[in-house]
Amino acid sequence: MKGLVVSVLIALLVFGCTQQYAAPNAPQAPATTPAANSGLQAPPAAQASKATVGISGFAFNPASIEIAKGTTVTWTNKDSVPHSVTSDNGAFDTGIFQSGGEGSYTFNAPGTYAYHCSVHPSMKGTVVVK
Ligand SMILES: [Cu+2]
Incomplete structure (x- = not known):
């Protein structure tokens, strides 16, 4: 019985984690400009003094x-x-x-x-x- 409870708990944990990572079907923001421009250090827009x-x-x-x-x-x-x-x-x-x-x-x-x-x-x- 105890083993069953542990198994269920593990199953829940695994399922919970899996679901958490699998669920988001949201469109990923296209990683375009920031990564592409990463070599260029843009000057600070305005010096926030x-x-x-x-x-x-x-x-x-x-x-x-x-x-x-x-x-x-x-x-x-x-x-x-x-x-x-x-x-x-x-x-x-x-x-x-x-x-x-x-x-x-x-x-x-x-x-x-x-x-x-x-x-x-x-x-x-x-x-x-x-
Ligand atoms: Cu005063």
């Missing part, structure tokens, strides 16, 4: 940063209260994010972007995009 600004002690740190256009800036809230990163002229707004949260924005146009925290307007910072 990143920068980070911490928020602690009710201050942006660093308060002013200079970045290349196309850079995504991420602000990380290290305080115990919510903050936001809100453009002074309405160009962008991360919305309010909680302690431990973060907000980000990608700057695609050169310029000087002054911002503040909508919860604490005395908190100010600047992003200079070259």
Whole structure:
């Protein structure tokens, strides 16, 4: 009896595996272009530059940063209260994010972007995009 149970279990295991591998009859994506071009290293479409600004002690740190256009800036809230990163002229707004949260924005146009925290307007910072 015990041997039968083991046999059934093995049969189930084998069947389960076989079925798993045999079942997908889905059309395979044609492995054309990526493999064919594998020798060519395409240049990164856009340099996904990143920068980070911490928020602690009710201050942006660093308060002013200079970045290349196309850079995504991420602000990380290290305080115990919510903050936001809100453009002074309405160009962008991360919305309010909680302690431990973060907000980000990608700057695609050169310029000087002054911002503040909508919860604490005395908190100010600047992003200079070259
Ligand atoms: Cu704040």
